[in-house]
Amino acid sequence: MNFSRISILFCFLLFCNSIVFSQTKKLELGLSDVIVLAQSDAPNVLLAKTRLATDYWNYQSFLADFKPQINLNLTPADLSRSPVAFLNPDGTRTFLRTTNLNSSFNIRASQTITRTGGRVFAGTGLDYLYNFESAANPSSSNYFATPIFVGFNQPLFAFNNLKWDKKIQPLIYNEATKRFAEETETIARVTTELFFDVYIAQINLQSNQLDKTNADTLYSVAQGRYSVGRIAETDLLQIELSVRNAEAALANALLQNQTSTEQLRNYLGIREVVEFKLTPPDDLPNFTVDATKALEEAKKNRSKSVELTRRLMEAEMRLAQAKGDAGINASVTGLIGLSQTGNTLSKAYRSPLDREEVAIQLNIPIADWGKAKAQMEIAKAEREFNIMDVEQERINFEREVLLNVQQFDMIKNQVNLAFRAFEISEKREEITRKRYLIGKIEVIDLNLAIREKNEALAAYMRSLRAYWTSYYQLRSLTLYDFENGKTLVKSVDF
Numbered sequence: 001m002n003f004s005r006i007s008i009l010f011c012f013l014l015f016c017n018s019i020v021f022s023q024t025k026k027l028e029l030g031l032s033d034v035i036v037l038a039q040s041d042a043p044n045v046l047l048a049k050t051r052l053a054t055d056y057w058n059y060q061s062f063l064a065d066f067k068p069q070i071n072l073n074l075t076p077a078d079l080s081r082s083p084v085a086f087l088n089p090d091g092t093r094t095f096l097r098t099t100n101l102n103s104s105f106n107i108r109a110s111q112t113i114t115r116t117g118g119r120v121f122a123g124t125g126l127d128y129l130y131n132f133e134s135a136a137n138p139s140s141s142n143y144f145a146t147p148i149f150v151g152f153n154q155p156l157f158a159f160n161n162l163k164w165d166k167k168i169q170p171l172i173y174n175e176a177t178k179r180f181a182e183e184t185e186t187i188a189r190v191t192t193e194l195f196f197d198v199y200i201a202q203i204n205l206q207s208n209q210l211d212k213t214n215a216d217t218l219y220s221v222a223q224g225r226y227s228v229g230r231i232a233e234t235d236l237l238q239i240e241l242s243v244r245n246a247e248a249a250l251a252n253a254l255l256q257n258q259t260s261t262e263q264l265r266n267y268l269g270i271r272e273v274v275e276f277k278l279t280p281p282d283d284l285p286n287f288t289v290d291a292t293k294a295l296e297e298a299k300k301n302r303s304k305s306v307e308l309t310r311r312l313m314e315a316e317m318r319l320a321q322a323k324g325d326a327g328i329n330a331s332v333t334g335l336i337g338l339s340q341t342g343n344t345l346s347k348a349y350r351s352p353l354d355r356e357e358v359a360i361q362l363n364i365p366i367a368d369w370g371k372a373k374a375q376m377e378i379a380k381a382e383r384e385f386n387i388m389d390v391e392q393e394r395i396n397f398e399r400e401v402l403l404n405v406q407q408f409d410m411i412k413n414q415v416n417l418a419f420r421a422f423e424i425s426e427k428r429e430e431i432t433r434k435r436y437l438i439g440k441i442e443v444i445d446l447n448l449a450i451r452e453k454n455e456a457l458a459a460y461m462r463s464l465r466a467y468w469t470s471y472y473q474l475r476s477l478t479l480y481d482f483e484n485g486k487t488l489v490k491s492v493d494f
Helices: 005-023 029-043 043-066 161-227 233-268 291-301 303-326 371-437 445-480
Strands: 025-030 069-087 093-113 118-131 141-156 274-279 331-344 353-364
Touching: 005 371, 029 043, 029 161, 029 274, 029 445, 043 274, 069 303, 141 353, 161 233, 161 274, 161 303, 291 303, 291 371, 291 445, 303 445, 353 445, 371 445
Parallel strands: 025 274
Antiparallel strands: 069 093, 093 118, 118 141, 141 331, 331 353
């Protein structure tokens, strides 16, 4: 790219930047303000809330399975007209055309038994049949009433999914709750990174604007000296090259400022074009992080701990299911109650008779060509793999927490060093400015001191960025607020 193209690009970006920011409103925000905004209305937190709501209602659906279920089955009218085969006393069949109206009413309440995997039920019912072909006959209307019946269904030797669900489903919801807290803290960490990206880009833009001013001033002076023959043409060209480089750097700083601003705006879910005026947090929280405490809180609060426990339990469940499916499957069903029939409704409920039903069903595998054994061996292998994998993940989990604690302490010291360097550069800039005002130094020297101060400020901001990023990373890894001494896992109402 030659100098003319660089100049055109620089002018174009400067023009676009002036148009865009002249039409935008300014938002004066601190880091805490931006984080609150991100954790309340940002697209990422809305997605996290939606996922948690889905997990919540799935858990409520699971809890409902263990409560009594009441169902009403009602058939107001079932009209049929077709030939029906009747068996004659001599063994022959006669087909007679019939036109029947059937109605039925049944209420049943049932309750699962978690310990055994069975179900008990009770209810009442009424069936009605009307034959249009024999409408003149009093027996054309028939009622079959079951005033009350009580029964049960109990699988034998089978896999009890109810018992395992009662162990695993609460873990799944607990994991989802803690994962939501982690996502909230992750949003804070990402927001912190974007916040400082914008602020550092603004500082770099100011520094590059000053560099451009310095380069223009130096080039103007060099042109005057060249015109009187005090410097060579090569020196003038070298200074002109510095001007073009300053223009390119300023154009890049403008682009970086716009890009970082858009990234923060989009992450916060702000639809209108805005200009951020950010105030970085200079005061660091005064607290220490004990590694043992951090690891303890991480194990207690993080979703990873629950996930690892759940994975081991699910592996045991799959093995139990493979064993249950491999053997004899049987079930026992029983029912007792009262029933009666009659051509009128009152007769159907008069002097009801006993009703008893008992059924035993067996399913005995004779030859499956080793499929059941293979399924069991697969479940055993998966369980062993999960045990080893979970153990390794526990080790990695603990190392991650401890490493973050160590880095957090180191970064805090780096912030103090960077702040001291900024104080020195700020003091130097103040002294240089005073010397410039009394004519002791040139404007170039003043601009150089200002540039060094801005660079020291940018370095200080980068160290602050690293500190606050590590701060929120530590919170997301432990889900514990060390500054205020409380957990970050909260219940969410829907």
